[in-house]
Amino acid sequence: AQTVTQSQPEMSVQEAETVTLSCTYDTSENNYYLFWYKQPPSRQMILVIRQEAYKQQNATENRFSVNFQKAAKSFSLKISDSQLGDTAMYFCAFLAQKLVFGQGTRLTINP
Amino acid sequence: NAGVTQTPKFQVLKTGQSMTLQCAQDMNHEYMSWYRQDPGMGLRLIHYSVGAGITDQGEVPNGYNVSRSTTEDFPLRLLSAAPSQTSVYFCASSQHRTGPYNEQFFGPGTRLTVL
Numbered sequence: 001a002q003t004v005t006q007s008q009p010e011m012s013v014q015e016a017e018t019v020t021l022s023c024t025y026d027t028s029e030n031n032y033y034l035f036w037y038k039q040p041p042s043r044q045m046i047l048v049i050r051q052e053a054y055k056q057q058n059a060t061e062n063r064f065s066v067n068f069q070k071a072a073k074s075f076s077l078k079i080s081d082s083q084l085g086d087t088a089m090y091f092c093a094f095l096a097q098k099l100v101f102g103q104g105t106r107l108t109i110n111p
Numbered sequence: 112n113a114g115v116t117q118t119p120k121f122q123v124l125k126t127g128q129s130m131t132l133q134c135a136q137d138m139n140h141e142y143m144s145w146y147r148q149d150p151g152m153g154l155r156l157i158h159y160s161v162g163a164g165i166t167d168q169g170e171v172p173n174g175y176n177v178s179r180s181t182t183e184d185f186p187l188r189l190l191s192a193a194p195s196q197t198s199v200y201f202c203a204s205s206q207h208r209t210g211p212y213n214e215q216f217f218g219p220g221t222r223l224t225v226l
């Protein structure tokens with residue numbers, strides 16, 4: 001069975017700083033997808049970024065980028081120039097046959 | 112497009128009551144699923160469907176039933192509510208379960224409290 005682990009329950013940084021959220025996963029699959037979802041206080045789940053396992057190039061979406069290390073089964077999210085609106089829960093998720101979520105990291109951006 | 116809609120947004124039940132959480136999507140997606148979100152545990156898959164007439168169990172299916180009579184609708188039924196089912200429930204859909212078109216679109220969630 002696949003498992004996803006987010007080892008940082010909470011993080012807090014100052015506005016404009018860069019922050020990295022960690023995620024590791026365990027699988028025997030070779031073809032899969034990885035995601036980071038953001039859940040603001042509104043509770044809505046919002047897709048932040050996606051990575052296909054067969055792609056070596058790390059995905060980037062504006063201020064959000066990932067460091068995908070397939071051999072190490074690691075998938076961290078870097079948020080550059082953090083903004084107050086980035087305050088949210090962030091979930092790492094793994095998809096092969098079904099979507100499996102990590103426990104989440106509560107990120108607070110302080111003014 | 113309305114995307115994925117869920118009703119109700121909030122619900123309070125007494126132990127033993129039954130109810131149905133509604134979920135609908137207007138994107139003609141094949142794959143639909145239900146998750147529950149509990150503090151410190153992320154989202155866990157309850158049931159899913161890969162198309163009309165086809166459903167299967169996820170990680171935590173006990174106490175819940177689903178059906179998929181149309182592509183658009185995927186209701187979740189609680190047969191006899193228990194306090195352990197107090198949670199936030201999310202419905203999600205994607206064009207396919209896996210492959211390139213697998214981005215899941217989530218509904219706004221239903222906060223359910225069982226007393």
